[in-house]
Amino acid sequence: MGGSNRPESAGKMAKAVLGEESIELPIVVGTEGERAIDIGQLRNRTGYITLDDGYANTGSCKSAITFIDGERGILRYRGYPIEELAERSRFTEVAYLLIEGHLPTHEEEARFSRLLTENELLHEDMRFHFEGFPSTGHPMAILSSIINAQSCFYPELLLPDKQENFEIMAARLMSQVRTVAAYAYRKSRGLPFIYPNPDFKYSENLLHMMFSLPYKPYDLKEEVIKALDLIFLLHADHEQNCSTSTVRMVASSGANLFACVAAGVCALWGPLHGGANQAVLEMLNEIHRSGDDGSNFIEMVKDPANKQRLMGFGHRVYKNFDPRAKIIKAQSDRLLAALNLSDPLLDVAQRLEEKALSDPYFVDRKLYPNVDFYSGIMMRAIGIPVAMFTVMFAIGRMPGWIAHYKEILDSSKSRIDRPRQIYVGERERHYVPRDQR
Numbered sequence: 001m002g003g004s005n006r007p008e009s010a011g012k013m014a015k016a017v018l019g020e021e022s023i024e025l026p027i028v029v030g031t032e033g034e035r036a037i038d039i040g041q042l043r044n045r046t047g048y049i050t051l052d053d054g055y056a057n058t059g060s061c062k063s064a065i066t067f068i069d070g071e072r073g074i075l076r077y078r079g080y081p082i083e084e085l086a087e088r089s090r091f092t093e094v095a096y097l098l099i100e101g102h103l104p105t106h107e108e109e110a111r112f113s114r115l116l117t118e119n120e121l122l123h124e125d126m127r128f129h130f131e132g133f134p135s136t137g138h139p140m141a142i143l144s145s146i147i148n149a150q151s152c153f154y155p156e157l158l159l160p161d162k163q164e165n166f167e168i169m170a171a172r173l174m175s176q177v178r179t180v181a182a183y184a185y186r187k188s189r190g191l192p193f194i195y196p197n198p199d200f201k202y203s204e205n206l207l208h209m210m211f212s213l214p215y216k217p218y219d220l221k222e223e224v225i226k227a228l229d230l231i232f233l234l235h236a237d238h239e240q241n242c243s244t245s246t247v248r249m250v251a252s253s254g255a256n257l258f259a260c261v262a263a264g265v266c267a268l269w270g271p272l273h274g275g276a277n278q279a280v281l282e283m284l285n286e287i288h289r290s291g292d293d294g295s296n297f298i299e300m301v302k303d304p305a306n307k308q309r310l311m312g313f314g315h316r317v318y319k320n321f322d323p324r325a326k327i328i329k330a331q332s333d334r335l336l337a338a339l340n341l342s343d344p345l346l347d348v349a350q351r352l353e354e355k356a357l358s359d360p361y362f363v364d365r366k367l368y369p370n371v372d373f374y375s376g377i378m379m380r381a382i383g384i385p386v387a388m389f390t391v392m393f394a395i396g397r398m399p400g401w402i403a404h405y406k407e408i409l410d411s412s413k414s415r416i417d418r419p420r421q422i423y424v425g426e427r428e429r430h431y432v433p434r435d436q437r
Contacts, residue, residue: 012027061407091236099406119172142180148262150173151256192214228392232395235396236400245267247263278389288348294349298355322371324371
């Protein structure tokens with residue numbers, strides 16, 4: 001695992017005063033100057049715990065994978081600025097960087113690429129699992145179920161030494177998730193499954209499996225491939241979000257890689273997490289159905305008496321701008337120009353974008369379009385249905401989940417994650433027989 005710098009004690013102590021008692025707690029400083037108070041001994045020494053609903057102020061771990069500074073709009077993978085990686089790298093190289101901790105040499109990248117190709121086929125018996133799902137089944141349900149079921153076909157996952165087979169298991173999971181996603185899509189359309197083509201690279205192979213027909217291969221346009229690859233790259237990791245924290249918590253129990261990632265998929269499925277780009281398209285659809293070009297909707301959003309929400313603008317973490325949005329906007333413009341599409345929803349989206357970037361109401365509040373706004377537009381332009389948006393998110397996030405699993409695997413920490421709580425229920429009471437209630 002890369003990243004030799006580790007958070008260290010600042011040499012200073014914080015003092016917590018609890019009534020007449022006080023306790024000194026170590027201050028920990030990260031490599032980017034982030035500061036934390038180590039409360040690991042708080043309960044043992046005082047009987048107190050901290051209460052932080054939603055963990056907004058709680059550091060759950062030390063990690064060397066991703067750094068975010070929301071105030072300054074910074075995102076770095078293993079120290080590399082997202083702007084440099086988006087311009088000069090590609091998704092599979094970034095995946096290697098996240099998982100292994102360093103950019104691959106030519107030989108390392110060739111080996112990783114070979115492992116992805118060699119492991120892209122699902123076990124043929126898995127086809128029967130797809131047959132058991134209704135055509136209306138949500139692809140995220142299928143994705144999480146199949147990923148979990150895959151562990152049945154790899155008994156080596158259950159061996160005590162999980163590090164021995166980690167490299168091949170990571171490649172197998174990252175490669176086969178495309179096949180599972182494509183099969184889920186084909187199932188919903190009643191279309192025959194298309195096998196992966198070993199001559200295609202990562203993103204173009206997914207497009208091939210989703211959209212080719214037995215008698216007609218999909219026309220793989222360069223701008224479409226670049227757009228999808230960029231979407232994956234920009235979503236590859238994002239620090240301790242809900243799904244990544246879920247993967248890490250399940251991994252702390254000693255569960256295998258496939259089980260942990262299946263749990264991450266379920267967390268991502270929640271509309272408050274992975275459904276943001278889907279919400280953007282649903283908003284655009286609603287605006288279009290009302291006969292509006294976006295102008296009236298903008299005014300409703302600005303009206304404090306109206307509870308209308310503008311989806312895809314602003315970000316919980318980035319208080320100024322989402323650095324990924326600037327990158328993906330440029331690719332979005334190139335994609336739409338290359339496809340020369342006539343789509344009323346894309347017209348509405350462009351109208352909202354123009355107003356939000358120029359209207360003082362949005363500029364003053366720093367409500368800029370975020371990565372979800374543009375990724376939703378791009379996926380619609382490519383022809384990916386809305387129900388598959390979160391699946392695309394999951395494919396992109398796969399190397400981040402794998403990297404965080406590996407960080408747990410490589411850690412000397414062996415304790416299972418076990419948050420505390422403050423009980424607010426009934427005090428002790430005693431059982432009353434049914435005839436006396």
